[in-house]
Amino acid sequence: MDQVVHNFVEVNGVKLHLAEIGSKSSPVVVFVHGFPEIWYSWRHQMIAVANAGYRAIAPDCRGYGLSDPPPETEKFGFSDLVDDLLAIVDSLGIDKISIIAKDAGTRPAYLFALRYPTRVTGVISIGIPHAPFGPATFLKELPEGFYINRWREPGRAEADFGRLDAKTVVRNVYILFSRSELPIASESQEIMDIVGPSTPLPSWFTEEDLSVYGALYEKSGFLNPLKVPYRSMDEEYNIVDPVIKNPMLLIVGEQDYFFKFPGVDDLVKSGMVKYFATDLEVEYVAEGSHFVQEQFPDKVNSLILSFLDKHRSP
Template structure:
């Protein structure tokens, strides 16, 4: 087994992806979300590798040490699933277990739904298996949460990009530490006339799961893209309606491979997906192994509760190997 995380790059589908890798054995891909990178999985590498798995976490298209296509329409869900499927082949594997957090979860769910031949099992953290195809999601977001909903705020090219890139470390600190004063999760809403970061003030202190060194690691990776540090990730949001249009033929498809869902009870996603809707979405997983609910846990699941998330992943991986 490799003793340390190794770093490399691979060319797939016209983009250069940075990879962090440790261990040998069956392939496990870890897909990060926004605004994160491979580093969000730092706690999972060693224990998964020690259990006999080859753990690979890419910086996904547009993020951190990976290349950032200039055109916003190069970030559709089909592009992102294509990167994962190409990566499995580039790593010399026939199949993989695909694990995703935040935006990485929709990529993982869609990869499992569209290419079950390549996926041994799939795990989603924080974001349940949302429908593929269907009505334009931004219209529903506007109806449910208003024009200030963060996903709508992100649609204007350059606006959130400039605000977040002005001070990368401060932006990351605010977003990763952002909680409601009363601890009740709510949708991220930007009131009219306000800037994005005015809604997430600087924290007085860091939570126990995030250090200043962690923030420095994230910041160094994002700073490689300068004033476009967050543009690649924001472009994922700018394809939400396009994804629904492109994937209309797959509306109603279910995820037929073994699955795991893990989420924090204080996750802001809970404010957007009520219990009855979550039950319906999890119904798209006919081979659901477990639904793990983590108390006193927010959105940054594998960072906030590394031991519990790793335990859930190892239990799931063992069930696949058995």
């Protein structure tokens, strides 16, 4: 990772950390992370696209990693991440970008494409298909102990996480999210209790990787990462037409627990997802987990580069 350059830009009243690799004259690919991730979760993809002739830029979202927290956590929402993304590319003098996003990072990526379609060459999403934004009705279909229901409750996750150091919290979340079953605690458990202290890390996630994440979450804490995404899911955006018309690729790990959320698997397999993204390709990665881009980087990189090259701007 020595090739990656780290810079900061001041936009919208905060200083944001950017990891970057590749020639400044090359087509730009911006990576948007989810939770519990940071720029580092794109380490394999950044190097691959840079080696293929692209400029890779991966911000830490505000409130995450080395980026500043929002001035007021209670007012922090997904719209801030969209505004930050626009301000970053404007501050760097970049006209058009391809966006690669995962998990909660897909929402600001989709919103950016809907609001600024002429600034987007294409969108690659990992794990979460695009659908019209609205209240998360599936939460009512899942038990009280479902992790999102718990984490949306003010103070609940803070107390749960606060029993452990940041590195252990990230370890436990990575283990939970790498499984194919939904993370659901019993009435007598908190979410962190689901993972035992002797449970091994996934084979593709090293202790060195965990140390990088742990150090960054030690700095940022978890308050803002809990606010966005989990406590901002009902945010409204005033989007008139929710259909993305830019070229899109959805990469799905076949063992991703997210596809056990009510309605998600059917949305994709029925083809209905293409009503909301009219130029969409879907690719499955066998045995892929929620962290498919870290688990099978070569497979994911091949899919990414094929899409980027097909839609490459002159």
